[in-house]
Amino acid sequence: MLLGARKIRWRLRRQHLSLSYTPSIKLNFHSLSQPKVESDDFLPWLERKAGAEISSALSIGKSAYGTSLFASKSITAGDCVLKVPYRVDSRWAPYIRWLPRPEEMHCTIFWSDDELELIRQSSVYQETINQRSQIKKEFLAIRTALKNFPEMSKSITYKDFMHAYALVDFAVTSRAWGSMKGYSLIPFADFLNHDGTSESLVLSDNDKHFSEVIADRNYAPGEQVLIRYGKFSNATLLLDYGFTLSSNIHDQVEIQVNIPHHDVLREMKWELLKRHHRPISNDVNGFDSSMDSFTIKEVRSGSGKGKGIPQSLRAFARVLCCASPQELSDLAKEAAEHDGRLARRPLINSSREIEAHQMLLSKLTQLADDCDASIKSLGPISSPVTCERLSIRRQMAQDLLNGELRILKSASAWLRNYCDTLTTTDCYR
Template structure:
């Protein structure tokens, strides 16, 4: 379906951190497409504002993903059979316009032919998307009702990995990053975290790790009922949990991992997002611009500042048009003029309507890039 064949608009989808979620809708002439949302921040308490990172820390991310805007365009031999496998599993064509390769970003999708604005570049049926419904009934039956969707998806990934090549999802599981390949701050060493201890990203990292540990403790009793799963460690669970929160999309049908689509890397300026067609039961991506053969095809995860990208996805952007910093003023509580100063601060500082991801205490204000 080309862009010109419907009245659908490519609306920029972003996660709605820590708030009740609503989905934007595109009304087509014959059906309805729903815009997907990246979900990582939805499963944490609101973060307090980060400060800019010292440049020496950004060196850490050069090998992790997006710090180098230009780089390799090479075949990924390990993934050569991935798309044919997925199409056999789906019993339908998913894409003839894209191939899997490696760039400076890691595993990526490239144009295999000329792509024009409005082209549908991939369609993935719901039948080959991983949702909580894929959880084995015998495991689901003994899980506590308090176990969240992210943890359920993480368990699915762990179970499939334990099955090895006998898993029906083995080619996909093998493509997911493992410990040592993930550069989110939740995997940093204590020494590395101490380098950003003055940033609120430090405390948010601590909070996120504590949440994952709590969720793991909640699923351990169920895992221990199965000899093949009782050896799963906290580190295993963290890797699977990160794969879910950094890769899953939410639509009207809930959370899902979308193989092949989640190989697309992030461009904050792109207008391409994942669209869901509940009537025809597939997810699709529409090109927002022309691509030449061999050019990497990108998608927009959302309007995220670098602090959120670092924590949720493990990379930063050198020129992030959505970057922001929140400045906190230290006004002592015993200051007789504290309330007046806070009132002046709120009155005189501009309000940023599209600030992302941070609660704004009374003694703070946000500065956005270019503002």
């Protein structure tokens, strides 16, 4: 049976406003120059370990963006470009030499504080802070454990530990593929770079015990061979992989909404939401919080059903706009009489329905304005006084924010049209 799935790290991505809203550089691989081959020992070594040929169509090399795999001969769509037996095992020195060095890694944990300010508007900012905090805790724990071995502990710096942590942690989260037996690293295959539009995947045949990649198009010798890691947003690509795409069709935005503390019906509303299976969020101290997070995707139709805006978010807004216990009771009764889902249908009171969606529109518009301001504050992507690293990371920040702005604008446009339609309908009644 052939299975193929890149491992996904699931995280809570939040935009920090209250509702009180209180969610690349484009790797233009095809234009890269010929690969710079620094060593040709890895593939022969791996094939000796496997006791079988891995690939006669690919060679490993260094591109402008790190280790890559290039066509060593003409490849035709449908060709098997590599096949890695499951039995390949240890003694990884030649492999480790090809892993990225710190200066080659653009995952946001390696960004300076000033560079992180470029993406403060995105949820990736806070996730990076949280990730750094976790790495720091683990580093201090190791230092404490090694206090009886001063010679060893002195040689371990935080910078070295972060690099090692990233290699190990990201090896599991961004370099692993799934099969029926779980997740595993597939040497050589993990040097393939990502193209979000590619149909090529790493496939695992659990019956024949090998993993393989089938080309989805033709490649000329020297051209970089690409696969699709998964349907990942730029937020995931930047945080876990260290790159972005300029037009990522899988972009999304995580937003967080809450019930204002001054709302006299706050407890009743939250109890109603919890009773109808809305997940309970916890704050940093582990206490229940009257907040919820929702993932917004691009709304591709201005007059359709708003696919991309979660129905659960619209339901949350309808509950928030209830002004009396009776309105809340009516929503609970409606849910019980139908499919059990709360406020999934438009409110009977059209004025209240408009109010709920205008509230969402106001907050998404504010988020879009903030995101637009952040993009404009980036300044020139490159200039004579800008170092190459900062230029690359500015481009990544722009790709990330542009994608989130596109999502927010599409959702705002749909909500605006929805409210206008309801208002017009009311006028003709």
